[in-house]
Amino acid sequence: MGNLNWQESGLIWVIVLGIGFPLLVILLGEVIQRLKRQGNPLASTLRTVKNLVLPSFALMIFVRDVFKLDPQATLVKVIQTLFWICVINAALSLINALLFEQAEADTWRGRMPKLLVDLCRVVSIFVGGAIVLSEVWGADLAGLATALGVTSIVLGLALQDPLGSILMGIMLLFERPFNIGDWLKVGDAEGQVIDMNWRAVRLLTEERQVFIIPHQILGKEVICNYTAPDRIYFGSIKVGFSYDNPPNVVRQVLFNTALSVPGILAEPEPDAQTISYDDFVITYKVEFFVKDFLQLESAQNEFMTRIWYAARRNNLTLYHYKYQCAVESNAGQTDSTASKLSQGFSAIPALIPVTREQSSLDQLTKGTILQHFGRGETAIRQGDRVFSMYIIISGEAVMTVLNDAGPELEVVKLSRGEFFGVMALFSREASPVSVTAVEDMEVMVINSDAVNAMIERQPSLSREIAQVIEMRRHAINIALRTSRNELVPT
Numbered sequence: 001m002g003n004l005n006w007q008e009s010g011l012i013w014v015i016v017l018g019i020g021f022p023l024l025v026i027l028l029g030e031v032i033q034r035l036k037r038q039g040n041p042l043a044s045t046l047r048t049v050k051n052l053v054l055p056s057f058a059l060m061i062f063v064r065d066v067f068k069l070d071p072q073a074t075l076v077k078v079i080q081t082l083f084w085i086c087v088i089n090a091a092l093s094l095i096n097a098l099l100f101e102q103a104e105a106d107t108w109r110g111r112m113p114k115l116l117v118d119l120c121r122v123v124s125i126f127v128g129g130a131i132v133l134s135e136v137w138g139a140d141l142a143g144l145a146t147a148l149g150v151t152s153i154v155l156g157l158a159l160q161d162p163l164g165s166i167l168m169g170i171m172l173l174f175e176r177p178f179n180i181g182d183w184l185k186v187g188d189a190e191g192q193v194i195d196m197n198w199r200a201v202r203l204l205t206e207e208r209q210v211f212i213i214p215h216q217i218l219g220k221e222v223i224c225n226y227t228a229p230d231r232i233y234f235g236s237i238k239v240g241f242s243y244d245n246p247p248n249v250v251r252q253v254l255f256n257t258a259l260s261v262p263g264i265l266a267e268p269e270p271d272a273q274t275i276s277y278d279d280f281v282i283t284y285k286v287e288f289f290v291k292d293f294l295q296l297e298s299a300q301n302e303f304m305t306r307i308w309y310a311a312r313r314n315n316l317t318l319y320h321y322k323y324q325c326a327v328e329s330n331a332g333q334t335d336s337t338a339s340k341l342s343q344g345f346s347a348i349p350a351l352i353p354v355t356r357e358q359s360s361l362d363q364l365t366k367g368t369i370l371q372h373f374g375r376g377e378t379a380i381r382q383g384d385r386v387f388s389m390y391i392i393i394s395g396e397a398v399m400t401v402l403n404d405a406g407p408e409l410e411v412v413k414l415s416r417g418e419f420f421g422v423m424a425l426f427s428r429e430a431s432p433v434s435v436t437a438v439e440d441m442e443v444m445v446i447n448s449d450a451v452n453a454m455i456e457r458q459p460s461l462s463r464e465i466a467q468v469i470e471m472r473r474h475a476i477n478i479a480l481r482t483s484r485n486e487l488v489p490t
Helices: 002-038 042-066 074-099 114-136 141-158 160-175 247-260 294-313 334-346 358-366 422-427 448-457 460-487
Strands: 183-186 189-196 200-204 210-214 223-225 233-241 271-277 282-290 368-373 378-380 388-394 397-402 408-414 434-437 441-447
Touching (some): 002 042, 042 074, 074 114, 189 210, 233 294, 247 271, 282 294, 358 368, 388 422, 397 460, 408 460, 422 460, 441 448, 448 460
Antiparallel strands (some): 183 189, 183 223, 233 282, 271 282, 378 434, 388 441, 397 434
16 A cells, blocks of 8 residues: 555656646746746846756655655765755846846935845855755854854954955945046046946046056045036136226136137036136136046136137237236237238238228228127137138138038139138128138138228229129039038939
C-alpha cells in the first residue's frame, strides 16, 4: 500500500511537471514577448523566472517528490540553495523594475544613484544568502555575525577616510546638487562636470585642465552651480561715463549695445542700471545672460569692444576712474573732424564737383558727422527707418537681407567710397536690407537736408544714386530667388 502511495504521488508530480512546466514556459514566453514589444521592464523579470526559477523549482520537486531523496542529502540541499538564489535574484529584478526602471527624474526614485541601488542589491543578496544558509544548511549565524561585526569594526577604522569619501559620494549622488555638463565653482576650482563616480568628481576648466575633487573635500566646500536653476548663465559688466552724459541716454546705449552682441540673449533681456555717483564718474552696470558658459567671456569682451564705438557714435564720454581720465568723444574734436570730412569728400569722385566751392563744402560738412563701427556691428538693421546717407571712408561692410526661412543672405560687399542707406532714405520706407561692418569701418553720415543740397548743386548725382538703388534692388531679388530655388527639392 505504501509502495502504491509512493507511486501515485510520484506519478502525480511527473504529470504535473510533464504537462504544467512546458505550458507555463510557453505562456511566460508569450507574455515576455508582448511586454518586450511594449518596452515594459517586467519582461526581464519574467525572463529570469522562465529561465532560472522554473527550471530550478522543477528540479527540486523532481528529486524531492518524485525520487523521494532524503531532504538532508547534500544534492537536495544544493538544489534547494540554487532555487532560493534564483528566487532572490528574481525578487530583486522585480523590485528594480517596479521602482527604478521607469522612475521620473524629479522623484526620489529617479534621484536614487545607481551606486546606492547596487549596494542595496549586494546587501540584500548577503542577507538572503544568510537566511538560506540558516534554513537549508542549518548554519549557526550567531558566530558568523559576531565575526563579521569584529571584522567590520577593524575594517572601518582602517578604511575610515576611503569609506567616508564613499559615503559622501553616495550622499551627493542621491541629493544630485549637480549633473554631468553643469558648470561649478568649488573653492578655487571652476569648470564643467565631465564625470561623477563613487570617489570623486572631475571638472574640465576653460583652459582644458582637469580637476579631480574627492567627495570628502567636495562635501566640505561651498558649491556654486552656475547652471541651476536654469541652463543659462549670468554675466555683468561695470562701465563709467562722464557726468556730462544724461544717464537715460547712457543706459539706452548700453542696452542696445548688449542686445547687438552675439551670444547675449534677448530673453531674459539685458538690463542697464545706474548704480553709483562716484568722484569723477557715474558708474553703470550691465547685466545679461548667455546660453553657454563658454560664451560668457567672449560676450563680455565683445561688449567692452563695441561700447567704445557706441560711445563715439553717440557723443558719450567713457571714463576710466582708476586713472581718472576720460576717452574724448566726438564733441571735443570739431576741428579734426571737419578736416577729415573735407579730405573724405575730396577723395570720392562722385562728390568732387560738389566740394569745389568752399561754401558748398562748408554746408556739406555741417550736415555730416563721422561715425565708427567695429567688426560685426550693424550700421543699419533691416526694418529701421533711415534719415541719412552713409559713405564709407575706410573699412568694409556687407549688405544682407532676410529670406522667408530666416537666415540672412549676402547681397553685396561694400568698400571705401561706396554709400548705403539711400534705398530707405529716398523711398521713405523701412530699410529693406541690413548693413554690417566686416572690419573696423569709418563712415560719413550725411543728413537728408545736406543730401538734397548736394543733388540741387549736382543733378547728375541723383541719376548715379538712382542707378545704384536699381542695382541693389536687382541684387536683392537675385539673392532671394536663389535662396528659394535651393529650398525646392529636386
